[in-house]
Amino acid sequence: MSPLALTLLAADTELPEPVASGWQLVIAALAGIAVIVVLITVFKLHPFLSLIFGALTVGIVAGMNIGDVLESFSDGFGTTAAGVGILIALGAMFAKLLADSGGADEIVDTIVGRSSPRTLPWAMALVGAIIGLPMFFEIGVVLLMPVIYLVAKRSGQSLITIGIPALAGLSAMHGLVPPHPGPLTAIDLLGADLGVTLALGVAVAIPTVIVAGPLFGKLAGRWVVIDIPDRFNADDLRADGGGAGGSGTGGPAGGAGSVQTVAQRTRPSFGITLFSVLLPVALMMGKALVDIFIDDENSLVRQTFDILGRPLMALLIAVVVGIFTLGRGAKMTRDQIVKCVESSLPPVAGIILIVAAGGGFKQLLVDTGIGTLLADWAKGANVSIILLAWTIAVLIRLATGSATVATITASSLMLGLVDGLSTGEVSLVVLAVGAGSLFFSHVNDAGFWLIKEFFGMSVGQTIKSWSVMETVLSVTGLVLVLLLGIFI
Numbered sequence: 001m002s003p004l005a006l007t008l009l010a011a012d013t014e015l016p017e018p019v020a021s022g023w024q025l026v027i028a029a030l031a032g033i034a035v036i037v038v039l040i041t042v043f044k045l046h047p048f049l050s051l052i053f054g055a056l057t058v059g060i061v062a063g064m065n066i067g068d069v070l071e072s073f074s075d076g077f078g079t080t081a082a083g084v085g086i087l088i089a090l091g092a093m094f095a096k097l098l099a100d101s102g103g104a105d106e107i108v109d110t111i112v113g114r115s116s117p118r119t120l121p122w123a124m125a126l127v128g129a130i131i132g133l134p135m136f137f138e139i140g141v142v143l144l145m146p147v148i149y150l151v152a153k154r155s156g157q158s159l160i161t162i163g164i165p166a167l168a169g170l171s172a173m174h175g176l177v178p179p180h181p182g183p184l185t186a187i188d189l190l191g192a193d194l195g196v197t198l199a200l201g202v203a204v205a206i207p208t209v210i211v212a213g214p215l216f217g218k219l220a221g222r223w224v225v226i227d228i229p230d231r232f233n234a235d236d237l238r239a240d241g242g243g244a245g246g247s248g249t250g251g252p253a254g255g256a257g258s259v260q261t262v263a264q265r266t267r268p269s270f271g272i273t274l275f276s277v278l279l280p281v282a283l284m285m286g287k288a289l290v291d292i293f294i295d296d297e298n299s300l301v302r303q304t305f306d307i308l309g310r311p312l313m314a315l316l317i318a319v320v321v322g323i324f325t326l327g328r329g330a331k332m333t334r335d336q337i338v339k340c341v342e343s344s345l346p347p348v349a350g351i352i353l354i355v356a357a358g359g360g361f362k363q364l365l366v367d368t369g370i371g372t373l374l375a376d377w378a379k380g381a382n383v384s385i386i387l388l389a390w391t392i393a394v395l396i397r398l399a400t401g402s403a404t405v406a407t408i409t410a411s412s413l414m415l416g417l418v419d420g421l422s423t424g425e426v427s428l429v430v431l432a433v434g435a436g437s438l439f440f441s442h443v444n445d446a447g448f449w450l451i452k453e454f455f456g457m458s459v460g461q462t463i464k465s466w467s468v469m470e471t472v473l474s475v476t477g478l479v480l481v482l483l484l485g486i487f488i
């Protein structure tokens with residue numbers, strides 16, 4: 001098949017007819033996006049409400065009846081909440097078990113403890129990637145910062161040289177690899193295959209982390225020279241369970257408190273912890289491989305993986321297994337496990353609502369026919385879908401500072417363009433959106449300030465290290481996706 005850049009088959013599929021003239025729909029889309037950006041950046045309104053008002057703006061400016069607008073938004077909201085919300089909740093439960101059991105600390109200590117000073121940056125990139133698979137970015141940062149301080153002190157290396165690789169691993173997983181909310185949302189909105197996207201996402205993430213992590217970190221360590229803050233020391237690291245309990249960032253690992261203190265006395269082994277983390281990944285990728293290599297739909301192996309490899313089932317299995325391998329493996333009592341699982345849900349409620357509202361916004365773009373209009377325009381202009389998806393995500397990311405909002409908006413606008421593309425090509429569009437959503441984190445991004453404060457840097461130093469690293473990550477990811485598009 002021809003490269004994805006030239007493959008536009010949207011015209012061969014049935015899409016909603018535009019409800020108004022082309023110029024009116026373009027104005028409607030731009031107005032909706034502008035409302036979202038202004039409400040988030042100027043009025044500091046929560047993205048959940050901003051997306052609702054943005055969707056209403058699209059429908060009203062396009063000339064739809066207000067009742068139809070509300071119905072369309074509700075349909076999209078409900079469908080997305082059902083498809084993605086459950087997965088986010090299950091992922092949060094597993095991440096909380098991993099943090100509270102001491103499993104995350106075991107992974108960090110084992111990998112870092114077996115590394116030489118020369119390979120420490122590479123080891124930190126690996127740690128960041130593994131911790132980043134099940135955990136939200138902010139929580140991974142909180143878990144790893146005490147370790148980054150300690151490793152930098154003991155090795156005598158730059159805090160930036162040690163820290164940037166870990167942040168690159170975390171950030172790449174957050175933007176490119178499900179079951180994180182961003183990739184999951186793009187997969188759901190664009191109808192991509194999760195297993196294929198997961199496999200391609202890992203393939204893109206590994207070289208991306210190498211370039212933006214150890215390689216760029218060595219360079220950034222020369223640009224930015226800072227002292228290691230006295231926020232943690234070796235005793236603090238052991239006393240508070242690796243720092244994960246003091247999050248306060250609103251993520252699923254925050255506020256573990258006494259549960260982590262108990263669990264710290266006995267950790268699950270490294271092998272058991274790694275097995276627990278990789279189990280859902282293996283199940284989902286297994287389903288994708290079975291679908292490719294076993295054509296017989298009545299095959300017992302294929303039927304088994306069709307069930308076990310579905311995202312909902314894979315994550316549900318991971319949580320159940322994690323209760324025994326992580327929770328009971330850390331000698332947590334039944335009450336502590338129940339409290340751990342229950343406390344994981346409130347922090348992710350806002351994320352679920354934002355993602356679901358993004359589904360409503362997407363549905364308005366579909367029902368007004370804006371997606372059809374954009375698909376026709378892109379076909380006539382012979383524009384690369386991958387480059388277009390990445391560019392839109394970059395622009396929304398720069399404007400709002402939110403990777404999630406950038407992912408939702410860009411995926412919604414790509415909907416009409418992916419119809420008729422192969423499974424692999426749709427997955428590449430998802431990855432292009434994810435890469436674009438990571439571009440140049442700056443002062444309107446909460447993550448920017450989190451990194452600035454933890455590392456004790458000035459705004460300028462944060463831009464020269466963290467912001468540039470995110471840009472390297474985004475651009476490298478785009479280049480790799482474009483290269484894969486030649487062969488898929």
